[in-house]
Amino acid sequence: MTVQQRLDERYGRSPNEDRRTRRILIIGGIIFTLVFGSWVVWGGLSGTNATLEVRELGFAEVTETSITVAWEVSVDPGTDVSCAVQALNENFGIVGWRVLDLGASDQRTRTFTETLRTSEQAVTGLPYGCWLP
Secondary structure, eight states, X not given: OOHHHHHHHHHTOOHHHHHHHHHHHHHHHXXXXXXXXXXXXXXXXXSOOOOEEXXXXXXXXXXXXEEEEEEEEEEOTTOOEXXXXXXXOTTSOEEEEEEEEEOOOSOSEEEEEEEEEOSSOOSEEEEEEXXXX
C-alpha cells in the first residue's frame, strides 16, 4: 500500500469523491453561466433605453443669499425629466437645493438656468443629477 493510499484511507477520501466534487463544480458553473447570461440579456433588452445626459454650464450672479445655476439636459424628445440643482459653500456643504420637474419637449438638448436661494454665500452651483420620473 502506498503512502497516498494510506492517507486516503485514513481520511476517508476516495476516487468517487473527486468525481462527485468535479461534477458539482461543473453543474454549479453551468447554473451560474445560465443565470448570469439571462440577467445580461434581460437587462440589455428590457425595452426602456432612454438616454439622459446632464452637463453643467456654470453659475453666475452670486450674492450673499442666491446663486444662478446654468445646465444642459439631453434626452429623447417627448420625455419628462426631473433634475436636482444645488449650491455649495467653500467647504463643499450644500447651502441651496431645488428639485425641478422639466416637462417634455420636441428638442433633444435644452438649456436651463435657475436661481437658488442660499442659507449662506455659495461659491459654486451645479446640477446634482437628473432622472426620468
